[in-house]
Amino acid sequence: MRPPLTGFALAALLLFPAACAADKVHEESNGRVWIEAEDFHSQEKTEKRRWYLTTLKETPQVEPDGDPNHAAGASGGAYLEALPDTRRTHSDKLIRGENFANEPGSVAVLNYRVRFHTPGRYYVWVRAYSTGTEDNGLHVGLNGQWPESGRRLQWCEGKRSWRWESKQRTEANHCGEPGKIFLDIPAPGLHTVSVSMREDGFEFDQMLLTRDPNHQPGN
Numbered sequence: 504m505r506p507p508l509t510g511f512a513l514a515a516l517l518l519f520p521a522a523c524a525a526d527k528v529h530e531e532s533n534g535r536v537w538i539e540a541e542d543f544h545s546q547e548k549t550e551k552r553r554w555y556l557t558t559l560k561e562t563p564q565v566e567p568d569g570d571p572n573h574a575a576g577a578s579g580g581a582y583l584e585a586l587p588d589t590r591r592t593h594s595d596k597l598i599r600g601e602n603f604a605n606e607p608g609s610v611a612v613l614n615y616r617v618r619f620h621t622p623g624r625y626y627v628w629v630r631a632y633s634t635g636t637e638d639n640g641l642h643v644g645l646n647g648q649w650p651e652s653g654r655r656l657q658w659c660e661g662k663r664s665w666r667w668e669s670k671q672r673t674e675a676n677h678c679g680e681p682g683k684i685f686l687d688i689p690a691p692g693l694h695t696v697s698v699s700m701r702e703d704g705f706e707f708d709q710m711l712l713t714r715d716p717n718h719q720p721g722n
């Protein structure tokens with residue numbers, strides 16, 4: 504039987520409810536892991552940009568941000584956005600390492616704890632909301648590494664709506680090529696899956712890691 508909560512533990516739970524999400528370990532089951540963006544364990548490299556929680560009731564008070572709250576269509580009624588968003592159109596000044604980061608792991612990094620039972624290749628899908636042409640790039644990584652197959656996730660279609668995508672921006676196709684975004688899990692056990700901003704203003708709702716190369720989550 505679970506022991507009753509001490510007064511101290513109860514006070515800590517009431518004061519720090521967010522600690523519950525931070526402690527979450529995502530569990531792989533049947534070759535799939537679903538991750539809510541807002542259930543991150545930690546974030547780092549937050550000097551220039553940071554991931555802010557947006558919910559049905561709360562909108563981050565960070566300016567500039569060119570568009571309104573999109574929590575109504577988000578899974579769990581919540582998502583994260585990399586703010587501030589100073590580059591919203593192609594004519595806004597591009598500042599590397601600040602409003603744009605082609606190198607993953609350098610700006611606004613989120614970490615998620617995931618327990619895998621089945622090692623192997625997992626294709627990565629992300630649900631995002633893109634308004635313009637400069638808020639639709641992201642990177643994913645594993646255990647502090649940023650493999651080529653996790654770089655430059657790209658969204659082009661489905662502007663102004665929540666959209667699942669798994670495409671890699673390449674020289675040949677700036678709108679991204681399917682089937683190229685994946686993480687190779689080396690062994691069963693606890694791993695850290697990370698997300699790193701490529702463009703500020705990116706809105707991140709959910710992530711799916713799947714062993715099935717043909718599994719496409721519905722929008």
Ligand SMILES: [Ca+2]
Nearest residue numbers: 568569570704
């Ligand atoms: Ca925005």
Ligand SMILES: [Ca+2]
Nearest residue numbers: 590637703704
């Ligand atoms: Ca931007």
Ligand SMILES: [Ca+2]
Nearest residue numbers: 578579581708
């Ligand atoms: Ca969400």
